[in-house]
Amino acid sequence: MARVVLEQVTKAFQNQSVVKGLDLVIPDGSFTVLVGPSGCGKSTTLRMIAGLETVTDGKIIIGDQTVNQLPPGKRDIAMVFQNYALYPTMNVYDNIAYGLRNRGTSKKECQVLVEEIAEIVGLSDYLKRKPSQLSGGQRQRVALARAMVKKPKVFLMDEPLSNLDAKLRNQMRVELTSLHKQLGSTFIYVTHDQVEAMTMGDQIVVMNDGHIMQVATPMDLYQEPENLFVAQFIGSPPMNIVAAEGKSEHVWGFRPEKAVLLPAAVSAIASEEMWSARGQVVSREILGSDTLLHVETEKGRVIVKADSEAAMQVGSSVTVTVPWEYMYVFEKGSGKRVGRMSGRVPVSTRAGGDS
Amino acid sequence: MRKAATVQELPGVSQSKTEVRSQAFAWSDLASRLRPYLYLAPALICFVLFFFYPIGSIIYLSFQDWSLINLEQMEWVGLQNYQDLMKDGDFHQVLGNTAVFTIATVGIGLTLSFLLALWLNKKAKVYGIIQATVFSPHIISLVSVSMLWMWLMDPQFGLLNAGLEAVGLPAYTWLTDPKSSLLSLIIVSIWKGVGYNTLIFIAGLQSIPGDIYEAAALDQSPWWRTLRRITIPMLSPTIFFLLIINTISSFQAFDTIAIMTQGGPINSTNMLVYYIYEQGMDFYNGGIASAASVILLILVGILTAVHFLVMSKRVHYR
Incomplete structure (x- = not known):
C-alpha cells in the first residue's frame, strides 16, 4: 500500500x-x-x-x-x-x-x-x-x-x-x-x-x-x-459546442442527452427558458436504447441523443432546444470553463478555476 | 478414345452408354490424380538427376576398384575399399582432424559470435560500423582469405609474429609445425565465419519482443538469469540453425586446406573432403575416394539427425 x-x-x-x-x-x-x-x-x-x-x-x-x-x-x-x-x-x-x-x-x-x-x-x-x-x-x-x-x-x-x-x-x-x-x-x-x-x-x-x-x-x-478538451473527450458522443450569443469571447456547450428535439411546426420557444436552434436531421445512428440524431442547425451542427421511439426521420425539420441550466460556458481561446448559464446570463460556478 | 466416348454419349446412340461413361470418368480421375505429380515433375527430375543419381553412383563406385585415368578398367571389389580405409592410419588421423576442427570451429565460433551479437545488439551508429566490419570477411572469397592469412602467419615476415615479437613474446610456428597447423586453420575458419553468425544472432536477438525484457526487469531478473532463462531459449531456433549449417560446412572444409597447407605438414591438417580430393585426383584411387565420400555422407547424415533429435525437444518455436 x-x-x-x-x-x-x-x-x-x-x-x-x-x-x-x-x-x-x-x-x-x-x-x-x-x-x-x-x-x-x-x-x-x-x-x-x-x-x-x-x-x-x-x-x-x-x-x-x-x-x-x-x-x-x-x-x-x-x-x-x-x-x-x-x-x-x-x-x-x-x-x-x-x-x-x-x-x-x-x-x-x-x-x-x-x-x-x-x-x-x-x-x-x-x-x-x-x-x-x-x-x-x-x-x-x-x-x-x-x-x-x-x-x-x-x-x-x-x-x-x-x-x-x-x-x-x-x-x-x-x-x-x-x-x-x-x-x-x-x-x-x-x-x-x-x-x-x-x-x-x-x-x-x-x-x-x-x-x-x-x-x-x-x-x-x-x-x-x-x-x-475534457468536455469533448469525456462522454460519447462528445459535448456539442455552439457559438455563444452576444459574447464573442465565449463558446457554449451542452450534452447531447440534455437537448430536446421538437418538430419544427411547434415553434416560438420562449428564449428566456431555453436555447433553441432550427435545423434539419441529416443522419441517424440507432444504438438500441437510444438514437443519435445529427442535426444541421442555423447555429452549427449538433448531435442529439433521443429516445429510440423518437419518430424524427432523416430530412425532417426540427428545433433543437436546451434548457439554459444545462448550457456550459467556456472561454474561446483558452478553452477554460467559465461556468453555466442561468437564464440568459452566464454564471461563474468556480472562482478562477483550479487547473 | 475419349472423342469416341463423347460421340457415343449422344442421346440414343449407344446401348453401352453407362460403361463408356464410367471409362471416361476413370480417365478424368486419373488425370486429376496425375496432375500434382506433373507440377512437381521439374523439381523431382532435378532432385533425382542431381541428388539421387550421384548418391547412387558414388555408392556403386565405392565398391569398385577404379581410377580416373582408366575408366574402362573397373573391377568389383566389394567392401575392400572400406576395409582399406579402416586399416589406414592416415584416414584415422583425417577423421580425428575433422572432428577436432569441427568441434573447435563450431564451439568457439558460435560462442564468440553470440557474445559479439549481445554486445553489438544496440542502436548507436558505432555498433553498426563494427557489425559491418566483422561481417566483411564473409563476402571475401576463401581463396583471398587464405592468401591473406598465409601472409599474416608467415613465420619470418608475417604480421602476427611481428606483433608477438613487439610485445616480447617468442615467434610462433603457425602453419609450419604439425602441432600448430590445425589450430591455425581453425583460427582462419572462425575469423571467416564469425561475421555471418553474428549477423544471424543479432537478427534473432532483435526478434525477441522488448517488453519481455521489461517484464524481466520488473521481476528483478539478474542479467545472467535473463540470458539463461529468456534470451537463450528465445534464441534456440537461431542457435539450432547455426549449429547445423556450421557443423556441415566445417565438415566439408576444403578451400583453406587446399591453399594453405595441402593437408600438411605430415597430414596434420588433412580433413575428409581434402582427403577425398587427394585420393581421387592426386593418387587416382577412385574407389577409396568414393568410399570415403560415402563415409562423409553417413557422418553428416548422422550428425544432422542427432542435432534434430536432441535439439527439437529443446528448441522453442513461436
Missing part, C-alpha cells in the same frame, strides 16, 4: 517533450486511471513510474521514497503490459513464479503462493501449459497472476484489456474492479478508452499533449468538465 506522488515530472525524447511538468497525487489504495488520446504521454508517465523510462526532470515518490534512481525491480510495483509480455518459453507456473524466485523465495513457498494465485484467477488447470497454448483471456490472467503474486504496493496497467474482444473486455473490467477492492492496493491504469476510465476509475486523470487537463471522479468529470 502506498501513494504515488509526481512532482514536476518531465520526459523528453531527443529534445521533444512528451510529458511536460506533471504534478499529481495518486492516493493510497485508489484506482487511478490515466486517460487521453494517443500520444498524450499517459503511457510514458506510467513507464516512468515503473522505472522503464528515466525521468528527464522532476521527482517520483512511491510511499515515502523518491524512486528516480531505483531500478524497476526494486520499486515494489508490478506491471501488466498491453501485450501481456509473458515469457514464451516458460510454462504458466514458471511465468508466475519467476519474479518470486528472483527475490529468493523458497521453492516450497513459491509453490504455495503460485497455486493460491492460480486458484484466484482460475488458472489451476493450466499451470503446465505454455502461453502459446492459451487463449487471449487466459494469457491476460497469467499476466495478472504474475503481477499479483508479488503482492506489490502499486499495480501498473498499460491498456491491459485492449487486446481482448468486447465481451471479454467487459467481463475483465468488472473483475479488475472487484480485484482492486479485494487487494486494496493502489492501481494505476492507462487507457485511451473513456468508457474503461469512467467505469473503473475512482480518480480519473485526463491528459492531453503532455499536460494534465483535469483530475476528478468520473461523475465530476462528466458533469463539471474544467475545459473544452
Whole structure:
C-alpha cells in the first residue's frame, strides 16, 4: 500500500517533450486511471513510474521514497503490459513464479503462493501449459497472476484489456474492479478508452499533449468538465459546442442527452427558458436504447441523443432546444470553463478555476 | 478414345452408354490424380538427376576398384575399399582432424559470435560500423582469405609474429609445425565465419519482443538469469540453425586446406573432403575416394539427425 506522488515530472525524447511538468497525487489504495488520446504521454508517465523510462526532470515518490534512481525491480510495483509480455518459453507456473524466485523465495513457498494465485484467477488447470497454448483471456490472467503474486504496493496497467474482444473486455473490467477492492492496493491504469476510465476509475486523470487537463471522479468529470478538451473527450458522443450569443469571447456547450428535439411546426420557444436552434436531421445512428440524431442547425451542427421511439426521420425539420441550466460556458481561446448559464446570463460556478 | 466416348454419349446412340461413361470418368480421375505429380515433375527430375543419381553412383563406385585415368578398367571389389580405409592410419588421423576442427570451429565460433551479437545488439551508429566490419570477411572469397592469412602467419615476415615479437613474446610456428597447423586453420575458419553468425544472432536477438525484457526487469531478473532463462531459449531456433549449417560446412572444409597447407605438414591438417580430393585426383584411387565420400555422407547424415533429435525437444518455436 502506498501513494504515488509526481512532482514536476518531465520526459523528453531527443529534445521533444512528451510529458511536460506533471504534478499529481495518486492516493493510497485508489484506482487511478490515466486517460487521453494517443500520444498524450499517459503511457510514458506510467513507464516512468515503473522505472522503464528515466525521468528527464522532476521527482517520483512511491510511499515515502523518491524512486528516480531505483531500478524497476526494486520499486515494489508490478506491471501488466498491453501485450501481456509473458515469457514464451516458460510454462504458466514458471511465468508466475519467476519474479518470486528472483527475490529468493523458497521453492516450497513459491509453490504455495503460485497455486493460491492460480486458484484466484482460475488458472489451476493450466499451470503446465505454455502461453502459446492459451487463449487471449487466459494469457491476460497469467499476466495478472504474475503481477499479483508479488503482492506489490502499486499495480501498473498499460491498456491491459485492449487486446481482448468486447465481451471479454467487459467481463475483465468488472473483475479488475472487484480485484482492486479485494487487494486494496493502489492501481494505476492507462487507457485511451473513456468508457474503461469512467467505469473503473475512482480518480480519473485526463491528459492531453503532455499536460494534465483535469483530475476528478468520473461523475465530476462528466458533469463539471474544467475545459473544452475534457468536455469533448469525456462522454460519447462528445459535448456539442455552439457559438455563444452576444459574447464573442465565449463558446457554449451542452450534452447531447440534455437537448430536446421538437418538430419544427411547434415553434416560438420562449428564449428566456431555453436555447433553441432550427435545423434539419441529416443522419441517424440507432444504438438500441437510444438514437443519435445529427442535426444541421442555423447555429452549427449538433448531435442529439433521443429516445429510440423518437419518430424524427432523416430530412425532417426540427428545433433543437436546451434548457439554459444545462448550457456550459467556456472561454474561446483558452478553452477554460467559465461556468453555466442561468437564464440568459452566464454564471461563474468556480472562482478562477483550479487547473 | 475419349472423342469416341463423347460421340457415343449422344442421346440414343449407344446401348453401352453407362460403361463408356464410367471409362471416361476413370480417365478424368486419373488425370486429376496425375496432375500434382506433373507440377512437381521439374523439381523431382532435378532432385533425382542431381541428388539421387550421384548418391547412387558414388555408392556403386565405392565398391569398385577404379581410377580416373582408366575408366574402362573397373573391377568389383566389394567392401575392400572400406576395409582399406579402416586399416589406414592416415584416414584415422583425417577423421580425428575433422572432428577436432569441427568441434573447435563450431564451439568457439558460435560462442564468440553470440557474445559479439549481445554486445553489438544496440542502436548507436558505432555498433553498426563494427557489425559491418566483422561481417566483411564473409563476402571475401576463401581463396583471398587464405592468401591473406598465409601472409599474416608467415613465420619470418608475417604480421602476427611481428606483433608477438613487439610485445616480447617468442615467434610462433603457425602453419609450419604439425602441432600448430590445425589450430591455425581453425583460427582462419572462425575469423571467416564469425561475421555471418553474428549477423544471424543479432537478427534473432532483435526478434525477441522488448517488453519481455521489461517484464524481466520488473521481476528483478539478474542479467545472467535473463540470458539463461529468456534470451537463450528465445534464441534456440537461431542457435539450432547455426549449429547445423556450421557443423556441415566445417565438415566439408576444403578451400583453406587446399591453399594453405595441402593437408600438411605430415597430414596434420588433412580433413575428409581434402582427403577425398587427394585420393581421387592426386593418387587416382577412385574407389577409396568414393568410399570415403560415402563415409562423409553417413557422418553428416548422422550428425544432422542427432542435432534434430536432441535439439527439437529443446528448441522453442513461436
